[in-house]
Amino acid sequence: MDFVSLLLVIIGAINWLLIGLFQFDLVAFLFGGQGALVSRIIYSLVGLAGLWSISFFFRHRHHVD
Template sequence: MKAINLITLLLVIVGGVNWGLVGLAQFDLVATLFGGQSATLSRIVYALVGLSALWQLVPFSKAMSTDEPYAERGYPTTTR
């Protein structure tokens, strides 16, 4: 399961960078690389990015339920 988490995280990052470029420079990198927004390959990449974001909800919810974000910030996870 670790491999799929890394792959989906990478795709979410790709999607985030693409949206950042769209917002800042009106440049759609995925469309440019794969032949336009309506090209089949572009649509596959968009769909994989969207599915990856949904998949990443699972580790996110697990991290929130185990106080993992607090551990990563160095905050104590137990109360005294």
């Protein structure tokens, strides 16, 4: 789940970079516009992955020195 979440967050970040630099929404371009069902599903999955990724801050890993 962590790997998939990180992958989706990276996809979302790249999409936002493209929007910010070039006003180009890759997800909308590939899947028929921002309102298209597939685009909305992808946006939702990216958002859920972002929420899941918040949990990364609260995980405690025990490292042995």
